[in-house]
Amino acid sequence: MKFSVRILPAAAFFAFCMLLSIRSSTQPQGDPPLVSKPNMKKSHEFGTDCGSCHKKGGEAKSAFTVSGSVLDEAREKIFKKAVIKLYTERKAQGDHVATIQTDELGNFYSTEPIDFSIGLYPTLYGSPAASEPLKHMARPIFTGNCNSCHGPKEEKLGID
Ligand code: HEC
Numbered sequence: 001m002k003f004s005v006r007i008l009p010a011a012a013f014f015a016f017c018m019l020l021s022i023r024s025s026t027q028p029q030g031d032p033p034l035v036s037k038p039n040m041k042k043s044h045e046f047g048t049d050c051g052s053c054h055k056k057g058g059e060a061k062s063a064f065t066v067s068g069s070v071l072d073e074a075r076e077k078i079f080k081k082a083v084i085k086l087y088t089e090r091k092a093q094g095d096h097v098a099t100i101q102t103d104e105l106g107n108f109y110s111t112e113p114i115d116f117s118i119g120l121y122p123t124l125y126g127s128p129a130a131s132e133p134l135k136h137m138a139r140p141i142f143t144g145n146c147n148s149c150h151g152p153k154e155e156k157l158g159i160d
Pocket residue numbers: 034042043044045046047048049050051052053054059060061062067068069107108109147
């Protein structure tokens with residue numbers, strides 16, 4: 001009897017500490033990342049410069065590290081099954097840094113941290129059966145805001 005009276009508070013304290021450490025290790029750090037996926041319809045403003053609002057201190061709460069919109073090859077309809085991959089070297093070489101899929105509205109976006117400071121090379125993938133199923137961007141980018149160039153300055157992104 002004497003034994004259990006002494007051990008009980010110690011055991012209870014130990015269990016309490018375990019519980020605390022489990023809780024703190026499973027607590028999410030900030031908001032969960034916001035990443036586009038097929039069949040999602042949360043986005044809007046197809047073709048616009050997403051990063052003009054989706055940046056730190058911008059009009060939108062979520063700051064995207066990568067964002068943009070994809071049309072079909074003819075640049076007539078939205079293309080909802082594109083995949084964008086980022087690499088450290090030209091033509092999908094070097095390290096593969098990120099993969100982003102378009103959503104149901106042809107937009108893609110992510111709030112996951114991505115380091116663009118070294119310059120990353122995007123490759124756009126369409127359907128494997130298309131005559132040109134993938135396209136590499138020949139130059140590195142230092143911002144993931146694809147629609148800031150593709151649309152106003154460069155040809156809109158398009159693939160079949
Ligand atoms: C004119 C400013 C503006 C532009 C341009 C813009 N957005 Fe937004 N967006 C907003 C605001 C404001 C909201 C409301 C929620 C918020 O503050 O994040 C929002 C919400 C969203 C959401 C839902 C966020 C959530 O928490 O569920 C997504 C996804 C999104 N935008 C994607 C895009 C994409 C992709 C583009 C470019 C093709 C884009 N937006 C362009 C202002 C903008």
